Amino acid sequence: MKSKLWLTAVFSTLLCTTAWAQNAPAASPAKQYFDQAQQLAREGKYDDALAAFDKGIKLEPYNEAAVMQQNRIFMELNRPDDALKMWDKWIELKPDDPQRWLYKMIAAGETDRGDQALKAADMLTQLQPDKVTGWKAKGQCLAGMNRNKEALQAVDRAITLDPMDDDSWRIRLAAESNLKEFDSSIDFCSKIFAQHPKCIVAVYDRAGLYAMKGDKAHALTDLKSALAIRSDAGTRAFARQDERFKSLRSETEFQKLVVTTWERTAPNVTLKVVKVDSAETVGEDGKGANAVDGNPDTFWHTQWKDAQPPPPHEIVIELKPPSKVKGLVYLPRQDGQENGMIKDYEIFVSNDDQDFGQPVKEGAFERGSGAKTATFDPRPCRFIKLKALSEINGQPYTSAAEIDVITD
Numbered sequence: 001m002k003s004k005l006w007l008t009a010v011f012s013t014l015l016c017t018t019a020w021a022q023n024a025p026a027a028s029p030a031k032q033y034f035d036q037a038q039q040l041a042r043e044g045k046y047d048d049a050l051a052a053f054d055k056g057i058k059l060e061p062y063n064e065a066a067v068m069q070q071n072r073i074f075m076e077l078n079r080p081d082d083a084l085k086m087w088d089k090w091i092e093l094k095p096d097d098p099q100r101w102l103y104k105m106i107a108a109g110e111t112d113r114g115d116q117a118l119k120a121a122d123m124l125t126q127l128q129p130d131k132v133t134g135w136k137a138k139g140q141c142l143a144g145m146n147r148n149k150e151a152l153q154a155v156d157r158a159i160t161l162d163p164m165d166d167d168s169w170r171i172r173l174a175a176e177s178n179l180k181e182f183d184s185s186i187d188f189c190s191k192i193f194a195q196h197p198k199c200i201v202a203v204y205d206r207a208g209l210y211a212m213k214g215d216k217a218h219a220l221t222d223l224k225s226a227l228a229i230r231s232d233a234g235t236r237a238f239a240r241q242d243e244r245f246k247s248l249r250s251e252t253e254f255q256k257l258v259v260t261t262w263e264r265t266a267p268n269v270t271l272k273v274v275k276v277d278s279a280e281t282v283g284e285d286g287k288g289a290n291a292v293d294g295n296p297d298t299f300w301h302t303q304w305k306d307a308q309p310p311p312p313h314e315i316v317i318e319l320k321p322p323s324k325v326k327g328l329v330y331l332p333r334q335d336g337q338e339n340g341m342i343k344d345y346e347i348f349v350s351n352d353d354q355d356f357g358q359p360v361k362e363g364a365f366e367r368g369s370g371a372k373t374a375t376f377d378p379r380p381c382r383f384i385k386l387k388a389l390s391e392i393n394g395q396p397y398t399s400a401a402e403i404d405v406i407t408d
């Protein structure tokens with residue numbers, strides 16, 4: 001199951017998202033046939049749709065949108081060889097059009113025809129030697145065929161042309177990990193980083209290479225440089241999960257760099273979630289208790305898989321013992337995603353978990369994964385309720401990695 005992934009990852013959705021309506025061929029004498037073909041395809045009458053496309057294409061040979069839609073039908077019918085023959089016919093009409101080779105390459109890659117995909121990618125590099133696309137495609141094809149050395153040569157051309165293209169680096173990473181010729185890869189990263197000091201991927205990748213080589217000191221220095229360029233929660237989460245840094249995970253310096261530290265502001269008060277209005281427990285572990293477990297990597301998340309209930313969402317937390325509180329701390333999820341990040345909120349306190357009365361605080365949290373604080377006049381209470389009125393991107397979710405209280 002390699003090919004589908006390795007090609008779609010980079011050239012994602014170019015072919016598969018050919019929505020019928022969006023890519024409807026322009027008005028033309030063939031239009032009635034194309035319209036008919038699309039209608040038949042929508043009804044699942046694929047053979048009839050192909051016949052109608054053929055009639056239209058006779059009148060208007062090789063209309064691009066029609067070819068893409070025929071490709072989709074062949075894929076639905078699991079007839080990849082017919083699809084590839086169709087692309088070949090289309091290429092014959094204009095063999096110096098790179099776009100046609102790109103489509104052929106994706107279609108071939110998606111159906112595990114590695115040789116044909118590579119040939120198409122090779123043509124792309126010949127037609128456009130100064131463009132990233134062909135070299136990246138060639139690198140990806142070769143990496144998918146486990147021809148890692150050649151893959152590196154191709155993808156390094158792509159990176160030299162555009163060092164900021166993350167997809168190229170992703171392909172390089174896979175090839176270099178398989179090849180294990182660390183020193184030459186380190187040299188390449190050093191060259192790119194020297195020319196482009198803001199290229200985080202170059203120095204991050206070099207950190208990974210040093211780590212795989214067993215050179216922890218250089219790995220940590222480079223990781224530090226990478227995080228000095230960009231140190232958002234997503235980058236740190238990525239580094240935490242990066243298998244190449246496995247041997248560094250127990251090192252204090254590594255943890256300092258990539259782990260989000262979370263210290264309770266009121267460690268003497270035990271917090272217990274007694275109610276959330278919604279929690280996702282099928283698609284992920286988003287239970288309410290995750291918001292007070294002291295672990296910044298776990299979070300409460302409202303339901304998203306089978307339903308997406310709209311805000312407001314609320315979480316009620318019991319304080320043991322009941323305490324005088326003057327504020328609340330909200331730590332958004334730390335995995336680099338923003339889904340559920342609270343914007344507008346209200347905070348309530350109560351002694352009986354029934355009557356919360358008027359909010360003791362209303363406000364809006366800023367965007368960002370750092371901990372946010374809301375303060376109010378000190379109130380003795382046994383329960384505190386955080387009510388999320390809106391999400392930072394207007395989506396229906398609410399999430400929280402940690403919630404804490406500030407005691408008076």
Ligand SMILES: [Ca+2]
Nearest residue numbers: 290295298401
């Ligand atoms: Ca947590």
